[in-house]
Amino acid sequence: MIPELGLFALILALCVSIVQGIVPIAGAQLGYRSWIAIARPAAQAQFVFVALAFGCLVYTFVVNDFSVRYVAMQSNSLLPMMYRISAVWGGHEGSMLLWVLILGVWSIAVSVFSKNLPDDMVARVLGVMGLISVGFYLFVLLTSNPFDRLLPPAIDGRDLNPLLQDPGLIIHPPMLYMGYVGFSVAFAFAIAALLSGRLDAAWARWSRPWTTVAWLFLTLGIGLGSWWAYYELGWGGWWFWDPVENASFMPWLMGTALIHSLAVTEKRGSFKNWTVLLAIFTFSLSLLGTFLVRSGVLTSVHAFATDPERGAFILMLLVLTIGISLTLFAWRAPKVGLGGRFNLISRESALLTNNVLLIVACAAVLLGTLYPLLLDSLDMGKISVGPPYFDAVFLPLMAPAVFLMAVGPIARWKLASVPDIVVRLRWAAVVSLVMGLLTPILMGEWGAVRSLGFTMAFWVMCSVFLMLRERAMKSNASGNVFSKIISQPNSFLGMCMAHFGVAVFIIGVTMVSSYEIEKDMRMDVGDSTELGGYQFTFEGVTQVKGPNYNADRGQIVVKKDGVVETVLLPEKRIYTVQTMPMTEAAIDTGFLRDLYVSLGEPVSNGAWSVRIYYKPFVDWIWGGTFIMALGGLLAVTDRRYRLVSRIARKIKADNKSGAEEVSAKGAATQES
């Protein structure tokens, strides 16, 4: 009964989203107030129905209803409760339902937090989101219905893939989807602007917080995924340039370009067309990511050919989205105008250059991800491009980008002078060069690339401190330096924090790639080895039993200078249902280093092959990512987004003579 209720709710959600996608947009174009007013209630009703559908699916998992095919495929009666819930999005059907649920979450968020926007704008934005919803509801209902019954019902389920039975994987997909789908809001704003022909600073200001929130979720999602791969796959790596990872990284690169371009559009009115185009591409890449991961082309282009329905559907959605939005762009963009002019040496130039670098990087990832698929589908041979390609491309592209990251925020808008920039950044230059040269020497081994890495990290850090110092000295606020810094606008502080996060991230990456020590070795019981100043002693393996697995648990005592530092317990598990072996690494996490041990195979007489890593500063990689995301959060709490809402509401109350005028005035107020 419950699965059918879920299916029914999903069909209702589709019906509502059709209304949401057509009526408000038509109303906004034709000027019918009553049609415009449908947008908000429709989005809210749609959310209620999709949430109900999702709730029904969760319920079928919780009660182990193996008469539902998807539940029988993904779950098992022995599965612990929290993994039964995360199993909901452990497979294709459920994760697509999560996709539409999150689209519903973003839609209702727009409908609730858009009181400051003119009604016709909200109608268009929610309308576009409604149309996207229609596409994805049809996809779920026609090709991937999670509520399909199984006749006769299965006695027990086939269990969740053991790799996914992990706390990190409970929150990773929702975070990632919040990011992917969140860019649909930026996209909807861009399309709404094109439809209305109103592309101005006010539009950028409305769109900006939404884009930043989507970006921060995507950042968190990617960071969590990388962290999961690090501790769960047993290989000690944190990024593999795997197509699935690239699928999430491409929208991130494009989205990062977008939030910077939006900043210019808001502050200076320039880059308008560029910003709109970036918004379209960012969301298109999110769709491409969904297509790559969900169509089966990655496991095999032939798998796509044998079961083309799903892939073809998403591909069609992708082509439609890109096609329609670019046509609209080509038709409307020439009317937009260029906006403020700027000089070769200016903050605009720095931001534009960084935009281009990010896009070239994104294009390089796209090439490395899609070209092998293309060759294969044309039967022209099978190739792969591994990490060496991406590493070779990324370093030279990101080095100038990171250099400009410090220059951009220091340079003046419109026209900056080189001597002024040099004077203001001279200490940053000196400190970062010295630290860049010294750090590798302190770490024991010098190298040009690592030295460049540290220089870049310190360069960005110093520039952040310099910016804060300059602002504090100019500030009229009373009190000490700290309170002066706190009194700065949150968007500025958020930017500083996010840039600082990038610096922390670079330190982590440079340290790990330069000073990591790996040892694969055979260890008999009682054997010891020395690594990174620590002594690792293997004390044998015992059998342990988990809720749904049996494991060999190794015991490795770690000593430093004769004192026991920690005892590591890596496991080799066999999950009982799928009889799948899995390595569970043991990690001792520290601020400056991780000690990482995983079991290989039993060799003979209780001896095992063991892999031991010493990973300096590895947690700074995810720490940096987290700080970037926090920076994004800080930026969206900026007072001006709230202030604008108050002013706009006041204007709205004073002046009921039409939405067009409201926005013009809103924009004027904000600019003054």
Next chain:
Amino acid sequence: MKARHKRLVFIVVGLAGLTVAATLVFNAFQSNMVFFFSPSDVHASQAPVNRDFRLGGMVEEGSMSREDDGLTVHFVVTDRAQTIPVIFTGILPDLFREGQGVVAQGRLNDKGIFMASEVLAKHDESYMPPEVQDAMERAKKATSASLATPESK
């Protein structure tokens, strides 16, 4: 005049930058492409000699042995038509097993042994690497074709 100059500088700098970036990307791409070959391809001397490539097929039953150091592993990769011996030093992925599909990256030494630097793992028990599947099918077709020809004579 000045504005025109400025625009020219913009365009020249931009184009130069993009050219450099594109050259860099394509160069990196060219030198890091890794091709995939089956044991039959290798026997037909299609695989490169002084360059890494990927070898795929099944791990032959009973072919796996371990040296005393516990890390160096010998096994044979087959596509049921031809075989290639492989040596790998290191810890094998969880799902490496005799009779299962495998993809290894490395190069041939002068004795015709494939020295693997990496053995690739996949996340699923029932999963067969698509390249391997394809290689097996090609080898099957080739053998059945060569069997069919004498019969028809």
